[in-house]
Amino acid sequence: GQAHVKGVSGTWQDLTENVNQLASTLTTQLRAIAEVSTAVTRGDLTRTVAVEAMGEVAELKDNINQMIVTLRDTTKKNAEQDWMNSNLARVSALLQGQRDIGEVCRMIMNEVTPLVNAQVGAFFMHDLAADGTARLRLTSSYGYVSPGTEVVFAPGEGLVGQAVLSRRTIRITGTPEGYLTVRSGLGTAPPSDVVVLPVIFEGEPLGVIEFASFGTFSDLHLTFLDRLVTTIAIALNTILANRRTEELLAQSQRLAREMQDQSAELQRTNAELEEKATALAEQKQNIEVKNREIEMARLGLEEKAQQLARASQYKSEFLANMSHELRTPLNSLLLLARMLADNPERNLSEKQIEFARTIHSSGSELLVLINDILDLSKVEAGRMDVQPAEVPVAEVTGYVRQAFRPQVQEKGLDLEVVVDPAIPERLITDAQRLQQILRNLLSNAVKFTEPGGRVSLTVAPTPADTMFGVPSLDDADETVSFAVSDTGIGIPEDKLQLIFDAFQQADGTTSRKYGGTGLGLSISREAAKLLGGMITVRSEPGEGSTFTLTIPAVLPAETAAALSARPSEPWKPVSVQEAAKALVPIMAPAPELPTGERKERDSAPDLTGIRVLIVDDDIRNVYALSSALEMHGMTVVYADNGSDGVRKLTEEAPVDIVLMDAMMPEMDGYETTRTIRESPEFADLPIVFLTAKAMPGDRDKSLAAGASDYIAKPVDLDELLDLMASWLPNAKTDE
Helix, strand or coil: CCHHHHHHHHHHHHHHHHHHHHHHHHHHHHHHHHHHHHHHHCCCCCCCCCCCHHHHHHHHHHHHHHHHHHHHHHHHHHHHHHHHHHHHHHHHHHHCCCCCHHHHHHHHHHHHHHHHCEEEEEEEEEEEECCCCEEEEEEEECCCCCCCCCCCCCCCCHHHHHHHHHHEEEEECCCCCCCCCCEEEEEEECCCEEEEEEEECCCCCEEEEEECCCCCCHHHHHHHHHHHHHHHHHHHHHHHHHHHHHHHHHHHHHHHHHHHHHHHHHHHHHHHHHHHHHHHHHHHHHHHHHHHHHHHHHHHHHHHCCCCCCCHHHHHHHHHHHHHHHHHHHHHHHHHHHHHHHCCCCCCCHHHHHHHHHHHHHHHHHHHHHHHHHHHHHHHCCCCCCCCCEEEHHHHHHHHHHHHHHHHHHHEEEEEEEEECCCCEEEECCCCHHHHHHHHHHHHHHCCCCCEEEEEEEEEEHHHHHHCCHHHHHCCCCCEEEEEEECCCCCCCHCCCHHCCCCCCCCCCCCCCCCCCCCCHHHHHHHHHHHHHHEEEECCCCCCEEEEEEECCEECHHHHHEEEECCCCCCCCCCCCCCCCCCCEEEEECCCCCCCCCCCCCCCEEEECCEEEEEECCHHHHHHHHHHHHCCCCCCEEEEHHHHHHHHHHHHCCEEEEEEEEECCCHHHHHHHHHHHCCCCCCCCCEEEEECCCCCCHHHHHHHCCCEEEEEEECCHHHHHHHHCCCCCCCCCCC
């Protein structure tokens, strides 16, 4: 039985050892679980249950470990959230009440850069450059070594500009060598992580923040920065809004002060205005009185203007009538004197013929005087015209040589005509006016030069330093000067103005050596204005004189029309020494007048047997004309008025040609001609007008009335015979 007890005893002992071992293991496991639980309770979440276990203990271990991991994650998240909230709150508190943007930027750099474990930070503020363009300017930095110049980016330029343009955060990890260098006192190294964040408020950019770190920015730091820029944007916008408000407030206060000052000034002004209003009321009464006086004066001026207009009309009519009254007796005088001088019957002595020639010469001189007076009067009345046409310079100089060579040879003078090759071959001007001026200037030069002297005409371009501001000359592309020089008696300086006045000469005494009316220079001066030019004079007493006519090489018709738009104005002559007064050109060109078809004759006409009807109320004119025409073998029929002329035209048929006086009582020449033309049988009858008016418009008026041609009194007999022959196809000419 003892052996059997021994076997049971050994088995129990094994069981006891197993139980003890199991209890020991369980105790170890429970102790480990208890220790971990105690650590967790104390806040240590770094440990877990690491013992081996099975069954329910293993399941308990796993649950405890899972709980620890979950609790660890939750605790970490809560810690991070607490860190973020506390730092956002701290930075936000620092931003509260800030007014200076620069200070805000510096504070953000100093506070935030180390907070996110960055080594370099930069704040770029968005503002406007001087030219109004947007820019991002480095305002504050942390750990950044400035290059010494202003760091500025435009929107879209670099990562800073791109962050603003895209409105998104830009991150760069693993920056390449040379991209950015972080420097300390002991060394340099490139960062491994860079983040660029735009500061945006309601879609509008306010700036850009950039951070660089040796390490890697955590998600917590990146989230913190994303939320921080929103807080910064609100703070910056508040500062900017406050700044604008302060500026507006300051401006408002300044305006308020100005308004107060203006109000005070207005009060003073109102007081002054009240005083002035009282004075103005008195002035108003005075002005009303003055206005009534002015109105009376205006009415008086209108009446005077009407009187002047009537006077101008009367003056024109007076010129026409005076022309007729002077020329009509001259016509008879010259015709009869010419007939006596020709002595066709050979019954006059040489002395009597000389008397007749003297009468004819005196009458011709009287005619020249009448023409000069009428020319001057027509200019003053605004009735003289210009007709621009092509004028060869060679013809002008040829006329001078032909017309004045006999005079200079007779007086023993030298005549020199010089033409500069630089001037154009042809001018556009009024040939008649140009010839009239040169004739007057050269006649004076010949008259006032003693035998043995010299007279010259030089045609050349106008020197630039002699232009005097005459509009038509200033506007001209080219100007030409005609300088008439002599070695005559010269003109004293104090007489240079006088000689251009009508009826004046340098020597105005009754014992003067040289004759003349003194109208030539006055007419030449006015004719020069008509050509758009001027006359200047340079003279030395005893040495001679030079009169220079300067005209545009081309005087267009429209320019000539502008020149004639106003009457002549008072004028003082221009000397080369003074070079001061500008001439005001006047007068407009008359339209081209129609001329009848003529048959030109190269030899003296034979008008024997021609029947001529003379219609004229002046018996002296009829007598002279009849005598001259009958001497050439013509038959003359006479009527002293228009109605008698129409009657005799039928009774004395056939009549080959009619000489019609323009001015007759009751039925004048125009009406008489119209009456004649009403009869078909007289539709082609030559009717030549004889008129003494010689005023602008007379020729076209007579042609419009039905005249064939026109000739002015006093009638030159040779000219009249040629004119009659040109209208008589059957007239004979001497071969």
